[in-house]
Amino acid sequence: MIDEIACRWAAAIDRGLSDAEETELAVWLAADRRHRGALLRSKAALRLVDQGQALAERDAEAPIPLRRRRWWPAGVGAVAAALVAALGIGWWLDGGERIDTRLGEIRSMQLADGSVVIINSGTALRVAFTRGERHVEMTKGEAWFQVAHNRARPFVVASGPYRVQAVGTAFDVRREGEAARVVVTTGVVKIWSVDSDDAPRHVAAGEWAVLKPGKAIATRAMRPQASDQQLAWRERRIVLDNMTLGEAAAEFNRYNVTRLEVAPQLAGRRVVGWFRIDDVDGFAASSAAMVGGRVERVERPGEGDVTRILP
16 A cells, blocks of 8 residues: 555656645655655656656657557666566556455545546456546446546546546446446536447436446436435445345445345345445344344355345
């Protein structure tokens, strides 16, 4: 984590710090004696990467492509790559960065353009900003984006074949296998599929879209209660608004090592309430009482603890 933060500070220093950032950096450096060394290593790696790019651009006969890349010539590239690998910085050849969250981890962070993203448990993102576009690829999981306004550089989130474009907008994207769901909380987004010739759909605040392979993009209005339920994870809560017990258990399983299992005859029963995402025991006890069931806890070799809700 220290090296990851140091990498972000090195990139920020490279683009120039604001007065507020300079103060924040000074506080971070003073907080732990390891921070200064980590920052020096990150700055050294960044310098080598930039030197490699400069050498490659000097020797290249073709015009420099519009999309800026960090090149890795022999010698310099090998040293830089070794430093980057040792630090775990996560540079990509096209200037992108990979962000992963662990089971149960919810991370809030600011991107280089000033946009804010809150990343849900078990999510994998790749962020690549260019001169002409801000691109985020989601391979799994969920994230909520509050996009900094910049019409000259569209902000596009890719989830499988689907694209969600926004400028000055807040929206949530959740990938579910090959399908996806988009909830818009502010402004308007444009959604389309690269696998379809259908025209893009515009989805406004208070609406959500369901994206499934081979089907037209379906949009619908969203009740305020539905928004609270779908986006409560940002506050580390799970809100059950007449959700089935089976669906609720699946939500808890997104965040916890202890697995929940529901007897088939109870899975369709409806439950209500709100819980912390890590309160598996509280949810199991409350929901069992609501549906007239009981709770059984077992330990399975190789699987860990399992909490079962039975008739």
